[in-house]
Amino acid sequence: MHMIDSEEWCALNDVDVTATEEAAICSNYETGDVIFYEGDDVKGVYFVKAGLVGVRKADLEGNSTLLKLAEPGDTLGYRPLAADQPHRASAEAVNPSIICFIDKATVRQMIGENPALGLNFLKRAAKELGDAEEKFHESVTLSTRARFAHLLIVMQDRFGHATEDGSLQLTLPLSRSDMAAMLGVRPESVSRVIHELEGTGITHFAEREVTIRDPNSLMDVFIK
Amino acid sequence: MHMIDSEEWCALNDVDVTATEEAAICSNYETGDVIFYEGDDVKGVYFVKAGLVGVRKADLEGNSTLLKLAEPGDTLGYRPLAADQPHRASAEAVNPSIICFIDKATVRQMIGENPALGLNFLKRAAKELGDAEEKFHESVTLSTRARFAHLLIVMQDRFGHATEDGSLQLTLPLSRSDMAAMLGVRPESVSRVIHELEGTGITHFAEREVTIRDPNSLMDVFIK
DNA sequence: TGATCTATTTGACTAATATCATAGCAAGAA
DNA sequence: TTCTTGCTATGATATTAGTCAAATAGATCA
Numbered sequence: 145m146h147m148i149d150s151e152e153w154c155a156l157n158d159v160d161v162t163a164t165e166e167a168a169i170c171s172n173y174e175t176g177d178v179i180f181y182e183g184d185d186v187k188g189v190y191f192v193k194a195g196l197v198g199v200r201k202a203d204l205e206g207n208s209t210l211l212k213l214a215e216p217g218d219t220l221g222y223r224p225l226a227a228d229q230p231h232r233a234s235a236e237a238v239n240p241s242i243i244c245f246i247d248k249a250t251v252r253q254m255i256g257e258n259p260a261l262g263l264n265f266l267k268r269a270a271k272e273l274g275d276a277e278e279k280f281h282e283s284v285t286l287s288t289r290a291r292f293a294h295l296l297i298v299m300q301d302r303f304g305h306a307t308e309d310g311s312l313q314l315t316l317p318l319s320r321s322d323m324a325a326m327l328g329v330r331p332e333s334v335s336r337v338i339h340e341l342e343g344t345g346i347t348h349f350a351e352r353e354v355t356i357r358d359p360n361s362l363m364d365v366f367i368k
Numbered sequence: 369m370h371m372i373d374s375e376e377w378c379a380l381n382d383v384d385v386t387a388t389e390e391a392a393i394c395s396n397y398e399t400g401d402v403i404f405y406e407g408d409d410v411k412g413v414y415f416v417k418a419g420l421v422g423v424r425k426a427d428l429e430g431n432s433t434l435l436k437l438a439e440p441g442d443t444l445g446y447r448p449l450a451a452d453q454p455h456r457a458s459a460e461a462v463n464p465s466i467i468c469f470i471d472k473a474t475v476r477q478m479i480g481e482n483p484a485l486g487l488n489f490l491k492r493a494a495k496e497l498g499d500a501e502e503k504f505h506e507s508v509t510l511s512t513r514a515r516f517a518h519l520l521i522v523m524q525d526r527f528g529h530a531t532e533d534g535s536l537q538l539t540l541p542l543s544r545s546d547m548a549a550m551l552g553v554r555p556e557s558v559s560r561v562i563h564e565l566e567g568t569g570i571t572h573f574a575e576r577e578v579t580i581r582d583p584n585s586l587m588d589v590f591i592k
Numbered sequence: 593t594g595a596t597c598t599a600t601t602t603g604a605c606t607a608a609t610a611t612c613a614t615a616g617c618a619a620g621a622a
Numbered sequence: 623t624t625c626t627t628g629c630t631a632t633g634a635t636a637t638t639a640g641t642c643a644a645a646t647a648g649a650t651c652a
Contacts, residue, residue: 201505204591209505226487227494232502259483263450266486269493270451276500278456281425281433283507284552288609320630328508330610335631351618367428512639544600554640559601575648 145193145216147244152219152268153191155260164254168244173197173237180221182234188247190220195241196317200325201233210325212272213238213317215302222265223272225251238317283328286366291327292337293366296347300356312356341365369417369440371468376443376492377415379484388478392468397421397461404445406458412471414444419465420541424549425457434549436496437462437541439526446489447496449475462541507552510590515551516561517590520571524580536580565589 147153147168148161156164170193173179179190182201197214211233214220224231225248237243255262282291296314304314316323320338324331341347346362348355356362371377371392372385380388394417397403403414406425421438435457438444448455449472461467479486506515520538528538540547544562548555565571570586572579580586 201501203505203509207509209508211501211504223494223497225494226490227498228491229495229498232498255487259486262483262490263479263486266450266490266493267452269490269497270447270449271453273447273493273497273500274451274453274456276497276504277425277435280435280500280504280507280552281427283504284433285427285431328504331630332611332632333609336609339631555600556602556641557639560639563601 147191150191150217150219152222152261152264155258155264156254157258160254160258164246164250165244167250168246170242170244173241173243175237175240177237179235179237179243180231182231184231186221186224186229186231186248188245189222189225189251190235191244191246192216192218192220193242193244195237195243196239197235197241197243198238198318198322199233199235208325209328210318210322213302219265219268222251223269226265226269238322287368288327288329288333289337289340290366290368291329292323292334293341293362295323295326296354296356296362297359297366304354304356312359314354314356316352316354318352371415374415374441374443376446376485376488379482379488380478381482384478384482388470388474389468391474392470394466394468397465397467399461399464401461403459403461403467404455406455408455410445410448410453410455410472412469413446413449413475414459415468415470416440416442416444417466417468419461419467420463421459421465421467422462422542422546423457423459432549433552434542434546437526443489443492446475447493450489450493462546511592512551512553512557513561513564514590514592515553516547516558517565517586519547519550520578520580520586521583521590528578528580536583538578538580540576540578542576 147165148156153161153164168191173195179197192214194216197218197220199211199214199220200208201211202208214235220235220243221231255265282294286294299316300312300314303317304312307313318326320334321331324334327334338347338349341362342349344361346356346358346365348357371389372380377385377388392415397419403421416438418440421442421444423435423438423444424432425435426432438459444459444467445455479489506518510518523540524536524538527541528536531537542550544558545555548558551558562571562573565586566573568585570580570582570589572581
């Protein structure tokens with residue numbers, strides 16, 4: 145994944161994208177390695193070249209929620225940079241990842257010279273804000289079961305594929321605990337919801353291999 | 369409240385701010401009047417000149433959550449405009465308000481001619497995104513009591529004032545039901561939390577008049 | 593003033609999810 | 623193999639907040 149192929153950085157011309165890629169420092173992260181911590185000052189942004197990164201928020205009692213997953217092409221840390229705030233969440237490799245750091249002076253220079261880049265980040269922030277507001281609304285409005293169904297649907301979109309018989313296949317990128325952290329519930333509750341979905345025959349879970357036998361019924365579970 | 373005094377529009381020069389204000393169509397809204405509906409196409413943005421506006425999201429069962437309050441100087445509708453999405457929430461006057469509509473062609477032209485305006489909206493979106501993520505985290509992590517304490521603290525910051533004896537005074541801009549909608553809980557639960565806080569002596573509620581007798585204890589309630 | 597309306601509070605009960613304890617199970621290490 | 627170790631699942635119980643119904647309190651209006 146090159147920066148030029150990303151939603152945001154594609155605004156740069158050849159010269160600038162080359163300059164930015166040259167200024168970028170790419171590193172390998174193993175599963176579990178931390179990219180930045182909540183509370184850290186923002187030194188720049190991180191472009192995910194390969195792998196999968198989780199963005200987490202923790203509280204005092206040790207509860208942690210998983211706010212989002214970043215895939216190749218995504219840029220991390222632009223939000224606190226734009227807001228002029230310290231990091232309000234930490235980022236950690238969920239899978240082995242290659243991540244390129246671009247210091248904030250370079251980012252600011254590029255945005256200054258290419259207004260379209262700033263607008264792309266505005267668009268990204270605006271979309272994410274809509275999603276975050278939706279997520280809040282769902283968390284207080286829907287049951288754990290419905291939210292898990294929604295998570296499955298989203299995961300299917302991002303990580304799954306259809307099969308010839310109309311069912312959907314999916315390899316979950318996350319453990320049960322991490323899915324629980326995405327929903328803001330306990331892992332036991334996720335286990336119970338999975339057990340329940342199995343009972344209805346809508347889905348089949350084998351470790352992280354999921355078959356969605358009846359996508360329409362799963363949609364119904366999400367809505368209710 | 370003039371546009372030039374707002375966090376975002378202050379980026380415009382005198383000529384452009386005058387042009388924008390001339391393009392703006394200002395209207396009066398009574399309490400309860402709707403400014404736009406969830407699902408509507410975005411026709412432009414709304415600058416709140418006076419009053420108080422609530423941004424709401426409803427679901428199929430009629431549950432509604434109050435996502436945020438917009439005060440004079442705030443601009444509504446820029447998020448879906450920037451994201452190129454329809455409105456994902458509705459807006460409604462909580463108090464009688466004066467609101468100026470600016471059509472999206474004008475907004476886009478101004479942003480095109482003044483990159484700083486776009487960056488101001490980026491900063492705004494980035495801050496709101498941080499808040500929204502925090503709100504999700506709180507909603508799944510903290511008790512109703514703690515979240516209500518936090519709401520009180522935020523309300524105090526925005527609408528309250530200190531008194532000479534060290535206690536804090538506040539006139540709530542919202543009904544109990546609307547506070548419940550901000551927290552994503554039922555009005556009965558808000559009543560019970562208020563009753564409980566009264567019992568501890570930390571706060572005193574008389575209709576919408578609130579006295580926070582012991583701000584430190586209120587902070588403790590928030591944290592736990 | 594009394595009548596009515598709505599918002600709020602209170603109480604009894606129920607439902608949903610967390611908590612805690614324990615057990616199973618797969619993958620890797622000795 | 624056998625022993626860990628960590629993740630997942632299950633059962634029993636506790637806690638929290640929701641639901642429903644009724645009472646109360648203000649506000650408005652005739």
